[in-house]
Amino acid sequence: MFSGAQLSLYPMSDDFVGIITGALSALDPHRDHLRIETDDLSTLIVGPPEILFSAMRDLFVAAARSGTHCVLSATVSRGCPGEPDDPICTPAEGTLPVAPLDERIAKAVAAVKAAPETGQPVACQVSLYPLGVNQHMDEIEGCIAFLKASGVFDRPKNFCTKLSGDAGAVFATLQQAFTRFGAAASHVALDVTVSAHSPTRA
């Protein structure tokens, strides 16, 4: 199993470098569980799914504390056949999709209810891509049913679903979408955009 994320943080500010470097210490509690590489386009974090989403949440909330309009954009992937197995990615027991859809949806909703609150409201849009699965629309529709029941559902959009709420519940919802849908051993990608302090926000 190989899992990780290519993530980018975009603070809409002349001081974007300062805001990004100021937020990086939020990754410190997670560094032992992650392999991290940065270039001019994105930062790769490789590790177990549950750590990936906590790390992205903490990084984004730290940047958003600046009050600046900030966006996190990430491609999260597990089980890509082109990537080698990596022991650092071993997921926590019982977190991969092996039960019937109804049961997985109920467990995912319960996990979001138990998520810690951060005090940072965010808007988000997410697309799930279960690859190499003939019945990919069943898994996508199961995932959308979960998103609707997550407590942070906002509205459907073309090609994605919009969420809004506290960053704690929203990143927990993303984690559940990523780990509970698509076949356990299959290639799953999740494309996500999280935004805070947009001036367009109604």
Added chain:
Amino acid sequence: MFSGAQLSLYPMSDDFVGIITGALSALDPHRDHLRIETDDLSTLIVGPPEILFSAMRDLFVAAARSGTHCVLSATVSRGCPGEPDDPICTPAEGTLPVAPLDERIAKAVAAVKAAPETGQPVACQVSLYPLGVNQHMDEIEGCIAFLKASGVFDRPKNFCTKLSGDAGAVFATLQQAFTRFGAAASHVALDVTVSAHSPTRA
């Protein structure tokens, strides 16, 4: 057939609103061929694949002319079973993937060579998701073979391929990746990040 993109433009500047609104007129030549809707997270453009990529290129190049570090992030999709057919999306004849892989790669490379130059250098990373296809890795590997021959290949990354070069050739490469790979009638998504003026750029 339904095709479109959810795109977001991120200028890393206190004047991000001015840069975005200043770039919007670059979409004017394409507006007759597109349906456009905007919210606080992204702008949806719906239309034929060849127009989607020209519109994104013109918008991004207009924003990058500001000299500010700017990023365009987009999810482009065609053939999603959850979307209705839309006559506005009808692709130009001969642009969808119906030939053997080798032939498609050769046509894609020729199309990139014929792309107009914009004078704006960009870095880019792209992931292609051919959904509902059992042999999805064949199409992904065919697409990667094309990217390597495109003239704007930079390097492979985890979960994506990095490109760099003139915005004209890079957006032409993205269009060819999107239209020539994955089955003609299938659901294909492409996740793309394009960046200009990054201070991290070597």
